Each structure stands twice: as structure tokens, then as C-alpha cells.
Amino acid sequence: MSDEYPAMQVPAEPMPPGYQPYVPPNPDEVGVEISDELAQVVRHARRIVVLSGAGMSAESGVPTFRDAQSGLWERFDPASLATQFAWDDDPEFVWAWYAWRVGLVRRVWPNAGHLAIAAWGRRRGVQVITQNVDDLHERAGSTEVAHLHGSLFAYRCAECGHPYDAEIEVPDEPVERLTPPRCEVCGAWVRPGVVWFGEYLPQEVMEAATTMIESLEPGDLVLSVGTSGVVYPAAGFPAMARAAGATTVEINPTETEISDHFHHVIRDTAARALPALVALVAAE
Ligand code: OAD
Numbered sequence: 001m002s003d004e005y006p007a008m009q010v011p012a013e014p015m016p017p018g019y020q021p022y023v024p025p026n027p028d029e030v031g032v033e034i035s036d037e038l039a040q041v042v043r044h045a046r047r048i049v050v051l052s053g054a055g056m057s058a059e060s061g062v063p064t065f066r067d068a069q070s071g072l073w074e075r076f077d078p079a080s081l082a083t084q085f086a087w088d089d090d091p092e093f094v095w096a097w098y099a100w101r102v103g104l105v106r107r108v109w110p111n112a113g114h115l116a117i118a119a120w121g122r123r124r125g126v127q128v129i130t131q132n133v134d135d136l137h138e139r140a141g142s143t144e145v146a147h148l149h150g151s152l153f154a155y156r157c158a159e160c161g162h163p164y165d166a167e168i169e170v171p172d173e174p175v176e177r178l179t180p181p182r183c184e185v186c187g188a189w190v191r192p193g194v195v196w197f198g199e200y201l202p203q204e205v206m207e208a209a210t211t212m213i214e215s216l217e218p219g220d221l222v223l224s225v226g227t228s229g230v231v232y233p234a235a236g237f238p239a240m241a242r243a244a245g246a247t248t249v250e251i252n253p254t255e256t257e258i259s260d261h262f263h264h265v266i267r268d269t270a271a272r273a274l275p276a277l278v279a280l281v282a283a284e
Helices: 036-044 054-060 084-089 091-106 112-124 136-140 203-214 234-244 270-282
Strands: 048-052 126-130 145-147 221-225 247-251 264-266
Touching: 036 247, 036 270, 048 112, 048 234, 054 112, 054 136, 054 270, 084 091, 112 126, 112 136, 112 270, 126 203, 145 203, 203 234, 221 234, 221 270, 234 247, 247 270
Parallel strands: 048 126, 048 221, 126 145, 221 247, 247 264
Antiparallel strands: none
8 A cells, every 4th residue: 555645625515504613602501511620621721632533423314334224334235345454355346335425425424523622732732643534623713633444535646546537427325336436646546535444544644643642641631532443553553642641531322342441431422522622622
């Protein structure tokens, strides 16, 4: 696999009618349990790092992978969609599935959780390390986002790695097969810009993320939002952050494989819990 990853393209779409800009809620009216101890850390945090997974975008309408009933891996077989083997075997089948997901993400919007992180970032600077391949953090206004698993929108040649910038055909519904475009340089198939199982993570992004975590210190805050904590290396970041001295917080409606690595847990959703935390800062 090529080490060179093209820059992510963010679709410049207008906000839909009725879409409200983010306004921090009144902390007294937010029904999310936050301990006094955690509130102190949030108010005084020096550096803030958000580690996000699929649950971050669930309330925008993007399905997670492993949630019962709604998770993508409940309905689709990862081995036939998200591996090099699957691509070699049937590129048109794989391309059709990713093209459908591109369309799905284009039709949805950042939720109150994405918007709260972006608002916090404007006040304090927030670094986001995400496993998500959508662009909802960026569309919400976050400027420092590291995509560990690549991007749905950064297509590249499967052979020479050359970025493919042209529009692609996007079906509204899942279709069985779709012919991928051809590379303008070498004529090979263009592939999705995401990381598949068994592939290396983008080296530069991985190094930047590891440095972000290893340089944390006591007084810094790490929020892990909406990840089941089963896919490494991302699942190892909370333990690394805690070892570095940062205060770690899990935001997830259910317990995860890595819940033990957190000083605090908020058993609530991203779109409820994050505005509640940011309201503490906004109320200062
Ligand atoms: P998962 O689908 O494994 O986990 C989603 C998590 O989000 C679960 O723990 C849910 O409880 C939680 N969740 C659901 N709704 C939520 C909400 N509204 N607010 C907060 N949390 C919510 O997704 P990831 O952990 O991101 O990789 O999956 C990691 C990787 O596995 C993905 O990046 C993808 C997948 O295979 C590749 O494709 C390489």
C-alpha cells in the first residue's frame, strides 16, 4: 500500500433549511450527570484531546459498526467489504458499498456533539483523533482532526496511489455493483481512501496521534466518545493517555471493552453529553 495519502476533501454543501448554529445550552437545563470532580477538570483542562468512534456520528444518522440491530457489521460481512482480499476478489462490489456510504454521509449533518467539540475548540483548542471516515467533525468546524482510518472522500489509485479528485457516482440506496473510476495516471482502478482490516494505518497520521497522546500531562483531558474499544491501535490510546497523567473520560451509553481505563464515565450519548460538558466551560 502506498504511504502517500491524499488530502481529505470536504464537500462544501450549504446547511439544510432549519439547521441551527450551535448555541451552548444552559448548564442548569442539561440533564446529564457530571460529577463536581469531573466538572473541575473540564473547566481547568489545559490540553483537550477527543478520541472519537462511530457512536460520535450515530445521532447524525450514520450507522455504527457493532451495535446490535443497527451496526453495519451486523448486516454486512467485513471480510467481503473491508479487506484487500475482498477488493482483489470483487472491486465493483466493494466500490458500490463505499459509494453508498459516501452518499449516506453527504446527506447527513453534524450533530450537537460534533458542534460542541468545534465550539470548545474555538475557545480552548481541541485536538480530535477519530476512527471515523466521515467528515462531520470538519463540517462542524473542528480544525485539528486526525483520521486514523482514512477518509471516505479521499479516493486514490489502488496501484500507484495517485489521488482521484473527480466526482464519483453515488447511489442513493445500496446497489450490488458499481464500476470504480480509473486512475488518470496509470489506468488502474480507483479505490476507497479508507484503511481496511490488515492494512497499515496512514503513517503520518499515526505518528501525529501517538505524539499527541504521549505528550499529555497531568491536568490534560482526554474524552473517548462512541467507540467500542475493540480495534487497535486506537483502542490503546485511553490507557496510554492515562499512563501519561491525563484525566480520561468515556462517553458511551454502554460499557465497553476498555471502560476500566477511564477515570470517569458518562453513560450518555455524544449529542447529549458533549454539549453538557462544553456548557460548563461556556458558563465560566
Ligand atoms: P463500533 O461500532 O465498534 O462502536 C460504536 C460504539 O458507539 C459502541 O460502543 C456504542 O455503544 C457507541 N454508541 C452508539 N451510539 C452512540 C451515541 N449516540 N453516542 C455515543 N456512543 C454511542 O465503532 P468503532 O469503535 O468506531 O474500522 O469501530 C472501530 C472500527 O471498527 C471502525 O473505525 C471500523 C470498524 O471496523 C475499519 O473499518 C478499519
